[in-house]
Amino acid sequence: MTTSIxxxxxxxxxSHLVDTLLSRGERVIGVDHFNDYYDPALKRKNxxxxxxxxxxxxxxxxxxxxDWVALLDNVDVVYHQAAQAGVRASWGAGxxxxxxxxxxxxxxxxxxxxxxxxLKRLVFASTSSVYGNAEALPTYETIxxxxxxxxxxxxxxxxxxxxxxxxxxxxxxxxxxxxxxYGPRQxxxxxxxxxxxxxxxxxxxxxxxxxxxxxxxxxxxxxIAANLAAASVAEAIGEVFNIGGGSRVVLTEVIDTMEQxxxxxxxxxxxxxxxxxxxxxxxxxxxxxxxxxYQPQVSLxxxxxxxxxxxxxxxx
Numbered sequence: 460m461t462t463s464i465x466x467x468x469x470x471x472x473x474s475h476l477v478d479t480l481l482s483r484g485e486r487v488i489g490v491d492h493f494n495d496y497y498d499p500a501l502k503r504k505n506x507x508x509x510x511x512x513x514x515x516x517x518x519x520x521x522x523x524x525x526d527w528v529a530l531l532d533n534v535d536v537v538y539h540q541a542a543q544a545g546v547r548a549s550w551g552a553g554x555x556x557x558x559x560x561x562x563x564x565x566x567x568x569x570x571x572x573x574x575x576x577x578l579k580r581l582v583f584a585s586t587s588s589v590y591g592n593a594e595a596l597p598t599y600e601t602i603x604x605x606x607x608x609x610x611x612x613x614x615x616x617x618x619x620x621x622x623x624x625x626x627x628x629x630x631x632x633x634x635x636x637x638x639x640x641y642g643p644r645q646x647x648x649x650x651x652x653x654x655x656x657x658x659x660x661x662x663x664x665x666x667x668x669x670x671x672x673x674x675x676x677x678x679x680x681x682x683i684a685a686n687l688a689a690a691s692v693a694e695a696i697g698e699v700f701n702i703g704g705g706s707r708v709v710l711t712e713v714i715d716t717m718e719q720x721x722x723x724x725x726x727x728x729x730x731x732x733x734x735x736x737x738x739x740x741x742x743x744x745x746x747x748x749x750x751x752x753y754q755p756q757v758s759l760x761x762x763x764x765x766x767x768x769x770x771x772x773x774x775x
Contacts, residue, residue, distance in 0.1 A: 460514075462486040462534050463690075466522060466568070467541030469493060469502035471644045472584065472637075475679050476538055476686055477509055486514045488530065492521050496543065496556075497647050505644055522564035527571030536690045537581045539568060542614065545648055546588060546735040549610035561613035566620055573628035580631050580690045581621070585699065587638040587675070587740050589615040597675075597707070597741040600636070600699050608735030618699070625697050633695040635685055638703035638742045642679035642762055643769035651763065654717060654725070655770040663726035667733040670711040675703040675742045678757035678765075688751035695750060703742025704762075705755040713759070720763045 463480055467473035468489025480487045489506070493499045509515050518525065522541060531537070543549075543560035565583070572581050588611035589604040606612045624630040645652045654664045685702045689695045718725050747753035757765075 460484065460486050461536065462488070463536040463538060464488045464490060464530065464534050465538045465540060466490045468517070469506045470540060471505075471646050472640060472679060472682055473538070473540040474505035474508065474644055475642075475683050476540065477515065479683050479687070481509055481512050481514055484514075488516045488518060488534070490518045490520070490522065490525065490541065492541070493519060496545070496548075501647065523559070523567050527568060528574065531571055531575040531578060533577060534575065535577065535579045537568070537572065537578065538584070538686055538690070539565065539581060540584045542584065544610070544646065546608040546610045547733055548648075549608055549613070550734060554609050557610055557613045562616045562620070565617040569620055569624040569630060572630045573624055578631065580633060580696070582686055582689045583618060583621050583632060583634040585618045585634045585636045586611065586614045587636050587701070587703075587742065588737070589618065589636060590737070590740070592737050593740070596739055597743040598701065599743040600701055600746055607737055610735065622697075631696045633689040633697070634699040635682075635689055635702045636699060636742075637682055638675040638677050638701065638740055640677045640679055640682045642766050644679070645766060651766055652770065654714070655721075655767055656774060658717075658721050658723075658725055659770065659774050663728040664714070666710065666714075666727050666729050667731070667736060668729070670714075670727070670729065671709055672736070673707045673709050673739045673741065674713075675707050675740050676713070676759055676762070677702060677704040677755065678762035681755045681757055684756070685747060685751060685753050688753060692751055698746075698750065700747040700751060700753070701742040701744050702747060702753065703744050703755070704757075704759065705744065706759070707739070707741040708759060716760050717763055720760065720767050
């Protein structure tokens with residue numbers, strides 16, 4: 460039986476990954492700190508879906524305080540999803556938590572992984588935020604990263620650490636640069652969650668700037684499929700891959716699609732431009748398609764419908 464560790468196991472993407480691995484008959488060790496960046500009760504709710512599964516073990520604690528040498532014994536794959544997320548909160552006094560949870564925690568995990576003889580793969584969850592205002596759209600992996608947020612800086616630093624440990628100690632690392640993942644269990648600080656919640660409360664949704672910014676949106680099940688492929692394809696070791704949804708969409712058009720999903724007009728409140736937000740993102744996923752066999756399966760409208768149903772079940 461394959462044994463995997465998922466860090467950030469109670470989070471948005473991590474909990475979906477645990478669900479999928481358990482459904483495949485794997486043994487999963489979930490690691491989560493349950494910090495208060497957002498309501499820990501939501502994370503407990505995510506974990507409730509699988510915590511009674513006999514193949515699941517929850518390790519609750521700070522990554523920097525865990526005995527990784529013991530935990531990695533007989534582990535085949537590590538999916539390192541844990542991070543301090545959020546672009547806007549990474550400015551100012553909050554920056555310390557980003558350096559601790561994104562850089563220092565990753566270094567500690569990598570340091571233990573270099574001595575884990577049985578480890579076949581460490582899949583690192585990176586982000587499109589490393590690109591910033593990319594010089595080419597769609598963006599391919601070899602473009603020079605130019606983060607425009609402190610969050611993006613810390614994720615790029617962690618990704619670079621992965622390559623150092625791969626090159627010097629042969630840690631079998633693969634990195635996935637996610638482009639705006641959405642779907643059920645999405646964090647409450649993320650746009651679609653906030654928008655749908657506002658619709659339920661009959662409030663106007665906040666839109667930063669003019670609403671003409673574009674994003675490549677990735678449904679969570681497509682991100683999970685990318686992780687599974689990254690953990691199993693031999694050619695993925697030492698490589699970084701863009702994981703996007705396959706289409707670039709203007710924010711105002713996304714809200715039009717949301718109106719179709721919820722069946723009513725959505726009021727919009729334009730506010731100032733957000734510091735650290737890239738103007739446009741678009742993933743060139745040809746490398747992931749060629750090496751991982753990655754092919755996004757879920758359309759934006761279908762994905763938004765699934766998230767809307769989840770939001771309604773959460774708040775009504």
